[in-house]
Amino acid sequence: MRTKQLGLLLGPLLFLSSFLISEPLISPIGDHVIAVAIWMITWWVTEAVSISVTALLPLLLFPLLKIMPIDEVGGYYGSPIIFLFFGGFVLALALEKVNLHRRIALTIIKYTGATPNKVILGFMIATAFLSMWISNTATTVVMLPIAMSVIYLLIKDEDGFTKKDKNFALSVMLGIAFSANAGGIATVIGTPPNSVLIGLLENEYHIEISFLKWMVLGLPFSALMIGIIYFVLIKFYPSTGLNFNASKNVIQEELEKLGPTSSREKHVLLIFGITIALWISRTLINSVFPGLKINDTMISMAGAIAMFAIPHSLKKGDFILEWKDTQKLAWGILILFGGGLALAKGMSASGIVDSVSELISNANLPVLITVGILIALMLFLTELMSNVALVAVLAPVVAGIAIGLEIPILYLLIPVTIASSCAFMLPMATPPNAIVFASGYIKVKDMVRVGIFLNLIAVFLLIIAYQFIIPLLF
Numbered sequence: 001m002r003t004k005q006l007g008l009l010l011g012p013l014l015f016l017s018s019f020l021i022s023e024p025l026i027s028p029i030g031d032h033v034i035a036v037a038i039w040m041i042t043w044w045v046t047e048a049v050s051i052s053v054t055a056l057l058p059l060l061l062f063p064l065l066k067i068m069p070i071d072e073v074g075g076y077y078g079s080p081i082i083f084l085f086f087g088g089f090v091l092a093l094a095l096e097k098v099n100l101h102r103r104i105a106l107t108i109i110k111y112t113g114a115t116p117n118k119v120i121l122g123f124m125i126a127t128a129f130l131s132m133w134i135s136n137t138a139t140t141v142v143m144l145p146i147a148m149s150v151i152y153l154l155i156k157d158e159d160g161f162t163k164k165d166k167n168f169a170l171s172v173m174l175g176i177a178f179s180a181n182a183g184g185i186a187t188v189i190g191t192p193p194n195s196v197l198i199g200l201l202e203n204e205y206h207i208e209i210s211f212l213k214w215m216v217l218g219l220p221f222s223a224l225m226i227g228i229i230y231f232v233l234i235k236f237y238p239s240t241g242l243n244f245n246a247s248k249n250v251i252q253e254e255l256e257k258l259g260p261t262s263s264r265e266k267h268v269l270l271i272f273g274i275t276i277a278l279w280i281s282r283t284l285i286n287s288v289f290p291g292l293k294i295n296d297t298m299i300s301m302a303g304a305i306a307m308f309a310i311p312h313s314l315k316k317g318d319f320i321l322e323w324k325d326t327q328k329l330a331w332g333i334l335i336l337f338g339g340g341l342a343l344a345k346g347m348s349a350s351g352i353v354d355s356v357s358e359l360i361s362n363a364n365l366p367v368l369i370t371v372g373i374l375i376a377l378m379l380f381l382t383e384l385m386s387n388v389a390l391v392a393v394l395a396p397v398v399a400g401i402a403i404g405l406e407i408p409i410l411y412l413l414i415p416v417t418i419a420s421s422c423a424f425m426l427p428m429a430t431p432p433n434a435i436v437f438a439s440g441y442i443k444v445k446d447m448v449r450v451g452i453f454l455n456l457i458a459v460f461l462l463i464i465a466y467q468f469i470i471p472l473l474f
Contacts, residue, residue, distance in 0.1 A: 007046025015039040030350035032065040037343060037393065044389040051386050052332030055339025058346065067346050076345060077338030080297040081199035085337065087300025088189035089329050091272055092134035094307045094320050096328075098264045101130050102142055103255070109146070110251045116164075116239040120171045121230055123147060124179040128226050131183030132190045133272075135330060137431040139183070143176045144435060149250050151441065168239035170446055173436040178229045178424050178454065180432035185421050186222040188214045188296065192333055192388040196340050197417040200395050203341055204348055205409060209474075211279035211296050217473050221418065221465065228457055229424075236450050267312050268320055275303035333388070340392025353400030360401045367405055368467070371412060374398060375462045379419040379455055383429040387420035410474045415462040422458035425451030 018035035025031055036057060043054040059077070063070040095101045105126040112122030123143060130139040151169045184191030188198055188211050198214075201207040234240075278285070278299045286292060307321045347353050360370065382390050395413060402412040423429035425448055427437035436442060 003046050004048045007042055007048035010046070011039040011042035011048060014042060026351055026355050029065075029067055030352050030355070032067055033343075033346040033350045033352060036061045036065070036067075037347065040339075040343065041389075041393060044393075045385045050332060051389055052335045052339075054389075055336045055392075058339055058342040062342065062346060067350065068342075073342050076203070076341040077335065079199055079203060079338065079341055080295070081195055081202060081341075082334050082337050084198075084297040084300045085189060085192075085195050086329075086334060087297070087302075087304040088133075089135075089334075090304035090307055090321065090326070091275060091300075092138065093325055093328060094268045095134060095272065096138060097321065097325060098262065098268050099258060100265045100268055101134060101139075103258050103261065103265065105130055105142060106146065106251055106255050106258070110255065116168050117234050119150065120168070120175050120234065120239075123172055124175040124226055124230055127176050127179040128183030128186075128222065131180045132186045132222075136180035136184050136191065137435070140176055140180045140432040140435045143180075144439065146251075146254060147172045147176060148439065149254070153250060164239045164241060166441075167237035169441040170237045171233040171239060173439055173441050174447065174450060175229065175233055177430070177432040177436040179226055181421055181423065181430050182222050182225040182229065184222075185225070185418055186215060186219040187211070188218075189300075190218070191421050192337070193391040193417050193420045194218075195337055196388060196391045197395055197413060199337060199341050200344050200399070201410075201413070204344060204396070205399070207410065208295075209410075210283055211299075212281075212283060213473070215280070217414070217465070217469065218418075221461070224461065225422070225458065229454060232450060232454060232457075264312055264320065267310075268307070271303055271306045271310070271320075275299060275306075278302075336388050336392070340388070340395075343392060344396040347396045348400075353396050353403075356397050356400050356404075358404055360404050367407065368463070370401070370405065371415070371466050372459065372463050374401065374412065374416050375419045375466075376459050378416045379422050379459055382420045382423045383426045383455075387423065387430070391417055391420050408474070411466055411470050414470055414474070415466045418465075419458065419462055422455065422462075423451075424454040424458075 015035045015038060018031060018038065021031070025034065039061075040054050040057055043049055044051055058068075059070065059073055062068040062073045108126035108129065109119070109122035112118050112125065123146075127139055127143050130142065151165075151172065181191075185194070188194050188209070194214070198209055201209060278294075279296055282294060282296065282299065286294060308319060308323070310319075312318045312320055363370075365373075378390065378394060395417065398413055398416050399409045402409040405412075423433070427433050427442075427444060427447060433447065437444075437447065
């Protein structure tokens with residue numbers, strides 16, 4: 001609480017104190033952007049107010065300080081990339097409303113097997129798959145009660161809650177959190193930092209990364225990371241030898257509670273499947289029908305509108321979604337995207353990015369060392385603050401560094417952005433980490449012990465991706 005109170009006062013005080021500096025650091029406009037950025041970062045780090053409220057500051061301060069007119073600033077809050085994610089959020093709402101996400105998760109777990117390690121793997125695969133399409137927070141909330149039911153069997157069995165039982169509980173809980181984090185890396189809509197990057201590239205550099213092209217890199221990296229997480233967890237916390245046949249009964253009972261697949265679920269699944277198919281095949285469609293010029297945002301909005309507009313029963317006037325359902329939509333994240341894009345534009349237009357890139361290029365460090373430092377900096381900073389806010393602040397700076405080092409900006413921006421989703425060390429790093437920590441089966445030292453090892457592996461893999469994989473794909 002004191003940190004929040006301090007941050008609440010410190011943000012505007014640091015902003016105002018910047019005007020006392022007589023000599024400009026970069027330029028008058030550049031110094032004003034830095035002052036706004038310092039205020040925003042202070043509030044983001046301390047969480048003095050909601051991070052989404054902080055993201056509204058450019059709408060007020062940029063016009064007042066003559067950095068950018070308000071109509072231009074406002075345009076970033078209505079950028080096409082915002083509506084790509086709006087559509088994705090609406091599709092996720094529909095999945096959750098008809099309980100299809102729960103059925104998918106239970107079905108995956110059912111078919112992965114009933115030995116302890118297979119159950120752990122099943123939970124991880126199900127969590128990662130859901131996290132590709134719906135928020136990692138919602139995914140974790142869905143998976144947690146299912147996992148708790150299975151763990152409850154171990155607590156109530158004949159031998160009580162043994163060391164192996166505790167290891168299993170730890171592995172399941174950490175597996176869910178870490179898979180929710182890593183699963184979102186696979187798709188453009190899977191995790192907010194991906195969207196911030198895509199928006200920056202489209203708005204500032206006119207570079208478009210399609211849904212399919214991102215998946216070609218993101219899905220293998222996500223799968224590899226989840227495989228590593230699985231093997232690390234079962235080695236650190238072995239639970240082999242547990243008698244675990246009863247877990248099948250729990251999963252089957254949960255599926256039976258859902259009943260047979262309803263027509264509403266099939267309706268949502270059809271629209272969802274068509275939307276994904278269009279995202280994946282968009283480039284091919286545009287090459288066959290060049291006049292269409294469809295993009296990922298248009299496809300996303302078509303899927304979202306279909307959930308509201310295609311009736312499940314025309315006679316009854318029954319639709320899958322009604323507008324009141326959007327009360328659950330992550331509106332704050334959409335505002336956060338807009339604030340990040342506006343801040344990035346201010347940093348670019350005022351010369352800050354150019355100054356940073358020049359400073360780095362004059363440091364004469366080997367390129368690979370600079371890349372490693374940036375990836376590690378992003379990954380370990382995101383343990384302490386919102387990864388979306390962090391990417392919003394650092395992505396334009398990293399782009400400037402790439403230009404200064406004379407390497408393609410995608411080569412550097414992509415691994416640095418992915419690093420922001422690889423926070424495995426602390427409960428406060430991501431909502432999934434915090435949710436499973438609250439279960440009571442995990443101590444901070446347990447998460448740190450595994451998490452720091454996974455963080456270092458992620459840094460190493462991202463450096464490899466920078467050096468060998470990304471140049472082949474982009």
